Amino acid sequence: MITPPPPEWAPHDAVWIGFPSHPELWGGDCGPAQAEVAGFVRAVHARGRGERVLLVAANEEVGAAARALVGDFAEVVVERFGDVWLRDTGPILGGDGTAHRFDFNGWGRKYEYPGDEDVGDRLARRRGLAPVTHDWVLEGGAIDFDGTGLAVTTEQCLLNPNRNPELTRADIERRLRDQLGLTRILWLRDGLLNDHTDGHVDNLARFVAPGRLALPEPDGEDDPNWVVYQDAAKRARAFGVELVRIPSPGRVLDESGAIVPASYMNFYIGNAAVVIPLYGRPNDDAAVEAIQEIFPRHTAVGIRADHILTGGGSFHCISQQIPAR
Template sequence: MTAIKDTTPIADGYSMPAEFSPHDGTIMIYPTRPGSWGKDRSAALKAFGEIYLEILKRENLFLLTDWGHYHEAEEFLTSLIDDYESRNEAAEPGKSEPETASTDDLILSDRLYILPIDSDDAWARDVGPTFLTKPGRDIRAVNWAFNAWGGKVDGLYASWDKDDAVAEEFCELYETDYYDAAPFVLEGGSIHCDGEGTVMVTESCLLSPGRNPDLTKAQIEEKLKNYLGAEKILWLPRGIYNDETNEHVDNVCAFIKPGEVVLAWTDNTDDPQYEMSKADLEYLKRETDAKGRKFKIHKLPIPDHPVTIEQNDLDNYEFEEGEDTREAGERLAASYVNFYFINGAALVPRFGGINADSDRRAIDILKDLCPDRQIIGIDARAILLGGGNIHCITQQVPEI
């Protein structure tokens, strides 16, 4: 489709809708990289598979994969859907799973689109297009430059050409025009939008030296306003401790409705996260959104016990030359804020084990805050081992 160069979305009346608004579908990428998902990918595929199913119950799934894994992905999804439908057929008459969408005679395969698009990894949030809408239910997208979260300064792998091409290739297959923001570097996980003109970012990420070092903070803000159709940018100071993306906002704070956010939190003053979240809380208390509203801030505690890499996890990795490596005992950036809204539900990470109580607490909080949605916990430790979580591997396509 056409790359629009001579104007900007805000000039054309387009803006970024909120994630909690209705979706046409979700973009995901089939996980294959051994430095993220292991030589044995079974745990990662199980977690991804749960997410695939929950999405397919409620909206379209656009699954990207390279040709070398196309048939594997096709077989995996076919088996997943067949197993789910077999379980439903075996259920007692009149009894349905509580998390299942209410559509009668739903055929999940009708919502599945497997697209032959190559990538360097499976972080659809960061490499996929950011979608915009305008009154009249028209849609366009933005293609940002991608440099593996920091390029030659502190990027996480040495080659990212395939990832950088994903957004354009998807727009071509989805048949939507897009604004080409390159060479401006941005990842989808570094922005969060309320759908009413307010966008949140973190200073630690967007002002990092590996992204747009030649631009001032004011120039970056102007880019965001022009390409996202935003009226106000909120610059949270920090993200989640040890987040290798330079602290993406989607791991620390998220809109659940206009004027209302959840903020990752800990009451443990000895935890390095405490001062980081406290700085964000104090900032948000001082600020208003684009409509002049003061924020209603809900604390969403991180796991009580740090989630770390174990030796058996480390043994399963196979790193490429130039790829960021890990070590046993390393603390991972575990946060429940990295959940994902889909139509009628929210998919929330669970970390299990000694954090089972923390998992339940997070799910209960989100149930209270989002009573009109099903809150579904997903065993996501295998995704966290890859370097992100549920929000990082998903990218919404708004309803048109």
């Protein structure tokens, strides 16, 4: 019988964190994004309870810059990659230590960069793990686990024809059961507006305990994801999970005036800290307080992540935990 992946709040040996390495992908935001990542690294390390931070840079030159920023807070690992989102390109580590590797197609053929297709294999082998490969597309940010065999995902992503057009919902559920030991799947409909990933669930809904799901509370009807949050809550209640609500940052715009997929849900749960992305919004403090209540044994740390968001994600998207054996 396949052991399901452990939940993120289970103990970690270490965590891989991607370091922005290609300025051409970031416009003028690469340096500021690197500084925000360094703040994330320090927060995890300072309260790590033995959780090692492995900061992954794409080449030796960027690796030297990373070492200068983080000092002794992390071990810098140089492995070639294209984009920084290791949640999606890294391996999913199962409860038995198996490094599961799925096909990766650049988020539906939209962002294909050399190195992303096999960086997960190389990181796994560095840990002495032989990757187990699966011949269909699944990104780590597209699914979240509670450790009991229950997972949550979105139809927008996993049923998207740009991922696995030949697979039905039943096919995907069967593969999740047979390959990852997941026996129950909560299907939400859509992810956040303008999410480059086609609705990754880690920007929308996160398990925070067995059978307990955190979801944003809309910041009024002006919230661009008001309908998304309400539909997700309705489906979750019908499925039978317990809901806990976290404030939404509401309407967040970039310099051009476009709505961006800002979310407090893209937090990372470490051994001792929960690190939450902030955006200079009125609900920032309330979100940190709400997440602190959910995780009383952790320290909730809010860190600005505006520049990381210009690349399309935040702290959860750039990290992938390595569960303790």
